[in-house]
Amino acid sequence: MAQTPEGEAFVEFERVQKSYDGxxxxxxxxxxxxxxxxxxxxxxxxxxxxxxxxxxxxxFETATHGDIRLDGKSINDIPxxxxxxxxxxxxxxxxxxxxxxxxxxxxxxxxxxxxxxxxEKVKRALDMVEMGAFGNRRPAQxxxxxxxxxxxxxxxxFEPELVLMDEPxxxxxxxxxxxxxxxxxxxxHNLGITTVYVTHDQTEALTMSDRVAVFDDGRIQQLAxxxxxxxxxxxxxxxxxxxxxxxxxxxVTQITDDKCLVRLDSGEEIDAKPVNVSQVGERTTVSIRPExxxxxxxxxxxxxHTLKAEVLEFxxxxxxxxxxxxxxxxxxxxxxxxxxxxxxxxxxxEHIEIGWLPEDCRALDx
Amino acid sequence: MSDTTDSGPMLAADGTPLKESLGRALRxxxxxxxxxxxxxxLFVLLTFVIPIVSMLVRSVENQIVxxxxxxxxxxxxxxxxxxGDAPSEDVFQNLFFDMFNAAEAKxxxxxxxxxxxxxxxxxSLFRTSGRSMDDIGEVFQDAIEDADARFEDGAFWYEMMSGxxxxxxxxxxxxxxxxxxxxxxxxxxxxxxxxxIAALLPITTAAYTDFAIWTAIEDEDIVAExxxxxxxxxxLAVDLRDPSRVAAIAxxxxxxxxxxxxxxxxxxxxxxxxxxxxxxxxDWVSPDVWETVQVYSPNYTPGYxxxxxxxxxxxxxxxxxxxxxQLYIKLFGRTLWMSLIITSSCILLGYPVAWLLANLPxxxxxxxxxxxxxxxxxxxxxxxxxxKVLLQQQGVINELLVWLGFVDDANRLILMNNSTGTIIAMTxxxxxFMILPLYSVMKTIPPTYLRAAKSLGATNWxxxxxxxxxxxxPGIGAGSILVFILAIGYYITPxxxxxxxxVFISNRIAYHISRSLNWGLAAALGTILLVLVLALYWxxxxxxxxxxxxxxx
Numbered sequence: 001m002a003q004t005p006e007g008e009a010f011v012e013f014e015r016v017q018k019s020y021d022g023x024x025x026x027x028x029x030x031x032x033x034x035x036x037x038x039x040x041x042x043x044x045x046x047x048x049x050x051x052x053x054x055x056x057x058x059x060f061e062t063a064t065h066g067d068i069r070l071d072g073k074s075i076n077d078i079p080x081x082x083x084x085x086x087x088x089x090x091x092x093x094x095x096x097x098x099x100x101x102x103x104x105x106x107x108x109x110x111x112x113x114x115x116x117x118x119x120e121k122v123k124r125a126l127d128m129v130e131m132g133a134f135g136n137r138r139p140a141q142x143x144x145x146x147x148x149x150x151x152x153x154x155x156x157x158f159e160p161e162l163v164l165m166d167e168p169x170x171x172x173x174x175x176x177x178x179x180x181x182x183x184x185x186x187x188x189h190n191l192g193i194t195t196v197y198v199t200h201d202q203t204e205a206l207t208m209s210d211r212v213a214v215f216d217d218g219r220i221q222q223l224a225x226x227x228x229x230x231x232x233x234x235x236x237x238x239x240x241x242x243x244x245x246x247x248x249x250x251x252v253t254q255i256t257d258d259k260c261l262v263r264l265d266s267g268e269e270i271d272a273k274p275v276n277v278s279q280v281g282e283r284t285t286v287s288i289r290p291e292x293x294x295x296x297x298x299x300x301x302x303x304x305h306t307l308k309a310e311v312l313e314f315x316x317x318x319x320x321x322x323x324x325x326x327x328x329x330x331x332x333x334x335x336x337x338x339x340x341x342x343x344x345x346x347x348x349x350e351h352i353e354i355g356w357l358p359e360d361c362r363a364l365d366x
Numbered sequence: 367m368s369d370t371t372d373s374g375p376m377l378a379a380d381g382t383p384l385k386e387s388l389g390r391a392l393r394x395x396x397x398x399x400x401x402x403x404x405x406x407x408l409f410v411l412l413t414f415v416i417p418i419v420s421m422l423v424r425s426v427e428n429q430i431v432x433x434x435x436x437x438x439x440x441x442x443x444x445x446x447x448x449x450g451d452a453p454s455e456d457v458f459q460n461l462f463f464d465m466f467n468a469a470e471a472k473x474x475x476x477x478x479x480x481x482x483x484x485x486x487x488x489x490s491l492f493r494t495s496g497r498s499m500d501d502i503g504e505v506f507q508d509a510i511e512d513a514d515a516r517f518e519d520g521a522f523w524y525e526m527m528s529g530x531x532x533x534x535x536x537x538x539x540x541x542x543x544x545x546x547x548x549x550x551x552x553x554x555x556x557x558x559x560x561x562x563i564a565a566l567l568p569i570t571t572a573a574y575t576d577f578a579i580w581t582a583i584e585d586e587d588i589v590a591e592x593x594x595x596x597x598x599x600x601x602l603a604v605d606l607r608d609p610s611r612v613a614a615i616a617x618x619x620x621x622x623x624x625x626x627x628x629x630x631x632x633x634x635x636x637x638x639x640x641x642x643x644x645x646x647x648x649d650w651v652s653p654d655v656w657e658t659v660q661v662y663s664p665n666y667t668p669g670y671x672x673x674x675x676x677x678x679x680x681x682x683x684x685x686x687x688x689x690x691x692q693l694y695i696k697l698f699g700r701t702l703w704m705s706l707i708i709t710s711s712c713i714l715l716g717y718p719v720a721w722l723l724a725n726l727p728x729x730x731x732x733x734x735x736x737x738x739x740x741x742x743x744x745x746x747x748x749x750x751x752x753x754k755v756l757l758q759q760q761g762v763i764n765e766l767l768v769w770l771g772f773v774d775d776a777n778r779l780i781l782m783n784n785s786t787g788t789i790i791a792m793t794x795x796x797x798x799f800m801i802l803p804l805y806s807v808m809k810t811i812p813p814t815y816l817r818a819a820k821s822l823g824a825t826n827w828x829x830x831x832x833x834x835x836x837x838x839x840p841g842i843g844a845g846s847i848l849v850f851i852l853a854i855g856y857y858i859t860p861x862x863x864x865x866x867x868x869v870f871i872s873n874r875i876a877y878h879i880s881r882s883l884n885w886g887l888a889a890a891l892g893t894i895l896l897v898l899v900l901a902l903y904w905x906x907x908x909x910x911x912x913x914x915x916x917x918x919x
Contacts, residue, residue, distance in 0.1 A: 060817055080820040081829075093818035097836045106832070107822035158823065 008072070009033035010194050011057070011162060016066035018052050026052050028218040030066070034196070036161075039188050041197045043205040044215030045241070053215075054164050054198050059083050070162065081110075086155035086163040086193075090170055092147045094139035100126070100150050101135035107158040125157040126150075128187070145176045152184065156191065163188070165197045169204065181208050202242050206230065214238050231289075235276055236364040239287040246290060246333050249366065252282045259358050261305075262286055266328035270305045271358035276365040283366040290322075290336040292360040295346070297353050306355040309333070311346045321345065327354065422896075425889035428667040431659065433545040434477040435464040439663045447660060447681045452651035458639035459604060462502060463569075466597040467576055469496035471547050471584075483884055484669060484678065485658040487649065495646050502642045503596020505635050506603040513632035516625050523598070524590035526622030527574045529560020539575045547584075555582040557589045562620050566611065573601035603634045657681050670890035694874070694891065698898070701871045704785060704792075705853035711793040712800035712849045713842060720804035720841070725813065738801050746795065750862045753791040757781040757863065783865025791863050796852055800845035807841030843910050851899055871895060 011034040018027040027049040034040050042050035055061040056068060059080030067074050075083055094103050104122040113121075126132045129149035139147055148168060155163055165184070169177045185208045188195045199205055205212045206226040214221045214229065214237075221241075222234045233239035236247065253269070254261035260274040262284060272286045294300055312331060313324040320336050323346050327333040335354065337343050346352065378387035432439050437460035445453040468474035478492030510517045517523070536558060544551040557578040564571040577598055578589045585592075605611050612630045615623070643650035661679050662669060669679050676692040677684050686692070719738065723731050741749060756762045759778045767773040781787055811834060819829035857872040864873070871891060878888035906912070 058817075058821055060820075080817070081823050081825055083821075084823070085821060087818065087821035089814045089818055091812070091814065093812070093814040095815060095819075095833050095837075106819070106824070110822065110824045110828055154822065164821075 010036040012069040014067045016063045039195045039210045041205040041209040041212045048215035049218040050215040086160035088155045088165040088168040090167045092151035125153040129153045162194045236285045264328045272361040272363040275362045284363045288361045290334040293335045300355045304355045306353040311350040426666045447657045466499040503600045507599035520593045531561025532559030567605040570601040573598045670886040674890045708853045709850045716800035723805045724808035750859045785868040787863035788860045788868035796849045799848045803844035804841040
């Protein structure tokens, strides 16, 4: 399922499994290839195995089965301190008894680097994250955002080729988080380092990554660039997990290569794009993004199937309108429309007809 | 924007200054908080602070000398010890009357015990001499009674001595008695000395008043019906030695005047008190004894403290005690040194255990924790006795070592009744006090620090030493303070397994409290121990900082 890019992989997981108790697998058959310089995000709900994967890569957990390779060499038996992988921890893990400068010098010191070279690199790394003036402070004297930058600088100061980040922005407020997202990706691309980023925040994953691996139940559910992930989810988990999504369940009644007809449980019929269905009679969940629903019947083609809908709620959100409808027995059907001059504002109780382009509605697994 | 910069103090809404208003609002809270802690405060005050303070006061208290020998001390102030002579007759005369009273009240042995701490031998000197006071007095009694039989009659004496205007004298003698005995000696004496006779025969009146107070209050007898003590006769004889008093008697017309006038014609025994005491014991005329009495006559003395540091107070100032009497400095040194060894062993043994406790999965850690706490559920005495079983020469450890061939049967290790035994047993007993603070501090160190250090390239050891260990230092500090302070005052364990080489200063304190009954010395030793602990605490605060001590959180 995972698409492997062409060329040589820098980081490679091959058939990796991990179990803590010998009874259940936390990571099931993981295969992943990352080219050099890629920014890859592991996204998933908690307990999906994403952090375990990161820890196996860092060397703090050992794979129960399978092979993890870095730059072509298996690192299964290499202890963490010899892997040369930079890591940013969830709560930064800045050493509280050392100053910022000492924190940054630590990785250089254990590499037996000379003092002058060390000082220069520390200074450069601090300047890089605009924290040059804070070298003599202690971590406790810094704000969350500043600590975050220092943690980043510390993970980069010894110039690793691979950097792992374990939910590094989780403790920051929204505004700072958005700023840091930009800074981190910028830095990663400028330095050309390969980054594995773990988060449960899908916005973060979509905005920062070259590719996103969606984890659930110990497997990668889909590995794709953000736009593909959003617009072409491979299964209903991904569709549900990434962005907002309307789902309706039904049975496939007709199917061709790029189009199928689904009879919903309410009896109505709609068009959809077959993704995870292959034959007539199969149960399916169709998925449609709220912003792809068309409320203006005139914009749809004549032969498009439409559904009757009753407006339950209309919420004005500034840039968009968010309308909740009752559609095919579901009361949680959401439509988002752009706040344009010609866009009608629906009133609760109004009856309308809605429809969509067949390719926007994906028939996924039930 | 309100302008408050130049308009004086900030005011509350009703116009009162804000500070006052706030203070009033907070007062109720303070009172409530105080009420909540009041029972405990009271309890601590009654059962901890007051006993300790009163105990510590004993370390400098020395009223016993001047309370028991008030007249002697006053007379002795004129004696110059550097001359090498015995004190004057006046001193011995006062000593006789003081000792007579003390012997009646059986207080002279206590004084002997007190002075014996400073000059060995004084206890028996006072004890044996006290018994002989009656004999000295009898010499005079016999002479007076032989001269005039009326002096044999208690009622005659009573009539002669009674009168008006001697209330001050009565109160004064009563105060002396209560200082000597510790009772308040209140109650009706049934006797009041006459002002006239007091002027005529001052020593006799004082002695008779002493007799009257004791008879009425302690013996609960009627003064008029009792025959006076031998000391009263001796006092009369002393008064009659004074020619001016003899002259005054000639013109005296009060009760018993004729008997007294007749008595002046009689020859009195020419026994001096100096001779009398010298006959009892040659030591009484030794300047050495009197030097001790003089040096320790003030109400407060540094003597106990000097004794605690192997010094003594002499007439020339502070001097070191003889080599064979030096004990306490060595004992303090040993106590500190062994406490330090015990604390270090506790760190070495406790650190890995605490680390395991903090890093094992909860279930395993709980089991381990129970093992750590298990000793608390066993009596201290039982644990120490168990060590006795293990450590003795025919004990478990030696048997095992012999059986394994590590130790020759003839050269079994001496693990007990020396400092080794004390160190082993106390390390075991105090170990939980090291582990628990260490554990609670380690529990707060997230494991991510170690991971972070390793991800930055540090080996396991470097990560531990540079990152984990510095953060656990507050736990080591807290544990060390706790263990060290507990160890320095430990008593039971050294007592049981310490023998003579392994005892602590507290064992000596206990000895002085319950065996030698030298409470003053025990109090002084205890005070020094307390000051020592506080001083170490202060030093620790300067070096490590008390803020760095954490018991958890």
